[in-house]
Amino acid sequence: MPQFSRFISIEGGEGVGKSYLSHGLQTRLQQLQYEVLLTREPGGTPLADSVRQIFLNPPEKPTALAELFLVSAARTQHVQKLIRPALDLGRWVICDRFYDSTRVYQGDLAGVDSKVLESVIAMSVEGCHPAQTFVLDCPTDIAMDRVQKRTKQLQLEATNRYDEGSREMYESLRKGYLKRVAEFPERIVRLDASQTPEQVLDDAWAHVKQCFKL
Numbered sequence: 001m002p003q004f005s006r007f008i009s010i011e012g013g014e015g016v017g018k019s020y021l022s023h024g025l026q027t028r029l030q031q032l033q034y035e036v037l038l039t040r041e042p043g044g045t046p047l048a049d050s051v052r053q054i055f056l057n058p059p060e061k062p063t064a065l066a067e068l069f070l071v072s073a074a075r076t077q078h079v080q081k082l083i084r085p086a087l088d089l090g091r092w093v094i095c096d097r098f099y100d101s102t103r104v105y106q107g108d109l110a111g112v113d114s115k116v117l118e119s120v121i122a123m124s125v126e127g128c129h130p131a132q133t134f135v136l137d138c139p140t141d142i143a144m145d146r147v148q149k150r151t152k153q154l155q156l157e158a159t160n161r162y163d164e165g166s167r168e169m170y171e172s173l174r175k176g177y178l179k180r181v182a183e184f185p186e187r188i189v190r191l192d193a194s195q196t197p198e199q200v201l202d203d204a205w206a207h208v209k210q211c212f213k214l
């Protein structure tokens, strides 16, 4: 795979606007006549989507390692069957969550040892890395408020086990993602997600144009 593939991942905690930004970037790239695969994790293939259902609504509480293996099984399938083939065809790939979410949720939150975590991540991606990652970051109150509003709009009780998480969980997520921004400064750009959706998209787009020389 070329070292500088057209692979972008969008990261951040619950309700920060990842899905909105993923769609926005897809539209802007399509306006330039590019072919864009928009996908998400866990998921992206029939098997990985089935894993997603189990992962988000597990029939029993998974251990930390079980969580890691579930998302990693989904990821290796996703990378091998969908992401790598799309990149090899010269398409753009935008992925709503990728391995930085594993570092935060299964590492920081669930407590998997970082050496184990990194080794499983490396096995599951086999060298297929995003060229650019956006971490959407905003104060916890804003993220919690958005999730609550969205849940109300959709008239759902709560969409998954993380949406109904405590303030403490939201704070840990935020801290975890900021840790990755510091850890991988060449790949990850932090975006101020407290802005309007259009402003966030404009910021991201400016970085994409610069990073990929569009």
Ligand SMILES: Nc1ncnc2c1ncn2[C@@H]1O[C@H](COP(=O)(O)OP(=O)(O)OP(=O)(O)O)[C@@H](O)[C@H]1O
Pocket: 012, 013, 014, 015, 016, 017, 018, 019, 020, 021, 146, 147, 149, 150, 193, 194, 195, 196, 197, 198, 200
């Ligand atoms: N910048 C923004 N300003 C205000 N509201 C926003 C912004 N971005 C997204 N929203 C709204 O907040 C809610 C959450 O956004 P979105 O679903 O894109 O977040 P997400 O990060 O994908 O969440 P999840 O982690 O649950 O998938 C949605 O109702 C969306 O319309």
Ligand SMILES: [Mg+2]
Pocket: 018, 019, 020, 096
């Ligand atoms: Mg989303």
